[in-house]
Amino acid sequence: MNNREMVRRSLVAVWHPCTQMKAHESVPMLAVAGGKGAWLYDFEGNRYLDGVSSWWVNLFGHGHPQINAALKEQVDELSHVMLAGATHAPAVELAERLAKVAPGELGHAFFASDGASATEIALKMAFHYWSNRGRAQKRRFVHLEGGYHGETVGALGVTDVAIFRDAYAPLLTGGLPVPFPSRSHEDHQYRGARGAEQAAGALEKLLAERHGEIAALIVEPLVQGASGMRMYHPDYLKRARELCTRHEVLLIADEIMTGFGRTGTMFACEQAHIAPDLLCLSKGITGGYLPLSCVLSTDEIYRAFYGDTSKLAFLHSHSYTGNPLACRAACAVLDLFEQEDVIAGNEKKAARFVAAASPLAHHAGIRDFRHLGMIWAFEVATSAPDFAAKAWQLALEHGVVLRPIGNTVYFMPPYVTSDADFEMLVKAGLAIVERFAEHA
Numbered sequence: 246m247n248n249r250e251m252v253r254r255s256l257v258a259v260w261h262p263c264t265q266m267k268a269h270e271s272v273p274m275l276a277v278a279g280g281k282g283a284w285l286y287d288f289e290g291n292r293y294l295d296g297v298s299s300w301w302v303n304l305f306g307h308g309h310p311q312i313n314a315a316l317k318e319q320v321d322e323l324s325h326v327m328l329a330g331a332t333h334a335p336a337v338e339l340a341e342r343l344a345k346v347a348p349g350e351l352g353h354a355f356f357a358s359d360g361a362s363a364t365e366i367a368l369k370m371a372f373h374y375w376s377n378r379g380r381a382q383k384r385r386f387v388h389l390e391g392g393y394h395g396e397t398v399g400a401l402g403v404t405d406v407a408i409f410r411d412a413y414a415p416l417l418t419g420g421l422p423v424p425f426p427s428r429s430h431e432d433h434q435y436r437g438a439r440g441a442e443q444a445a446g447a448l449e450k451l452l453a454e455r456h457g458e459i460a461a462l463i464v465e466p467l468v469q470g471a472s473g474m475r476m477y478h479p480d481y482l483k484r485a486r487e488l489c490t491r492h493e494v495l496l497i498a499d500e501i502m503t504g505f506g507r508t509g510t511m512f513a514c515e516q517a518h519i520a521p522d523l524l525c526l527s528k529g530i531t532g533g534y535l536p537l538s539c540v541l542s543t544d545e546i547y548r549a550f551y552g553d554t555s556k557l558a559f560l561h562s563h564s565y566t567g568n569p570l571a572c573r574a575a576c577a578v579l580d581l582f583e584q585e586d587v588i589a590g591n592e593k594k595a596a597r598f599v600a601a602a603s604p605l606a607h608h609a610g611i612r613d614f615r616h617l618g619m620i621w622a623f624e625v626a627t628s629a630p631d632f633a634a635k636a637w638q639l640a641l642e643h644g645v646v647l648r649p650i651g652n653t654v655y656f657m658p659p660y661v662t663s664d665a666d667f668e669m670l671v672k673a674g675l676a677i678v679e680r681f682a683e684h685a
Contacts, residue, residue, distance in 0.1 A: 280307025303533030315577035335572035349520020351541035360501035360527035361395025363538035371461035393471035437478035445484035456492035466513035473653035474622035482517035509618030537571035610682025622655035
């Protein structure tokens with residue numbers, strides 16, 4: 246099999262996600278035959294550095310021997326059993342371990358398959374919680390401007406990214422948007438603290454006026470991913486937690502992208518020293534091996550569903566809930582965090598990477614170079630049409646997989662990326678800027 250033949254067959258048979266299929270008449274598709282560590286390999290032996298962790302999921306590289314071994318052992322024991330009326334060791338172990346590492350007291354795990362499903366579950370839980378408490382009028386949801394929480398119908402109701410939302414707007418129940426805690430140029434010396442305070446003031450006004458109809462506030466802690474890696478000050482989360490508690494509104498933290506060390510702490514909420522009422526997890530939870538998501542809840546929320554009738558029960562399921570293979574992969578991921586002191590190691594690695602990225606940080610063709618944990622992002626000052634697609638193609642020519650969002654180029658590499666690997670990312674980023682930036 247060669248690359249050309251694989252791409253030809255794929256374009257005929259596979260409908261690819263978030264893709265205008267006709268675009269691939271001119272934009273190259275990467276035919277992937279295998280992966281090892283931070284690298285992907287095509288059918289002709291060429292390799293490409295996975296600079297975006299395969300859509301932010303692959304934490305410890307492709308083909309990690311320890312995760313591989315755990316899955317090989319599990320597949321001989323139990324591949325799947327329904328979690329309704331039955332249980333199994335990997336699901337129990339994972340739930341217990343997530344409760345220990347999560348912020349606050351989040352002792353109950355509800356498993357699903359993907360991030361959007363986790364959002365749907367959290368929204369339904371929040372509404373149903375208030376309903377079970379005799380306050381069914383609390384059914385509205387507050388979300389940040391520019392927020393992204395998934396592309397299913399419920400999740401789109403709290404998503405504020407036009408390209409995803411607008412096409413399906415007639416199907417959606419509108420959420421209540423509040424200002425994003427932006428970092429203005431004048432605010433940089435405060436790391437965005439002033440923007441956080443102003444946005445929190447707007448949230449306070451809304452909750453004071455309408456808390457009787459609001460079930461929950463949902464946020465992506467510290468970083469909005471699909472809006473272009475927009476970062477904000479942790480003071481906003483601290484104020485949001487205080488306001489939600491005061492006005493009896495649940496706080497949902499969507500850590501689908503930010504969880505499992507990506508922002509420099511195990512969970513981004515830790516940097517604000519707060520705990521949500523519901524915590525959504527997915528993406529890196531299995532290290533990029535298998536689909537899995539989870540919503541962790543407090544005891545208070547769980548108790549509202551505990552009773553003698555099915556009407557009180559949380560009514561949500563899917564056939565592969567708590568799949569043993571996926572749960573075992575997630576346990577292997579948590580093993581790696583414990584055994585290799587990943588958070589501390591990433592902190593040292595990120596410091597070296599920041600220094601290596603200096604040519605980008607000070608380039609005249611770049612706006613707002615920013616960094617948090619193991620995420621780097623910048624805007625390219627260009628009006629070039631189809632910039633993202635052209636930048637993707639140029640990055641591949643430099644042996645790197647990048648997926649720009651609009652004019653935003655970001656690096657979110659696996660944690661096994663070496664210093665030399667990261668220098669490749671920087672060189673590819675510089676090539677993009679020097680090709681397309683209008684002020685390069």
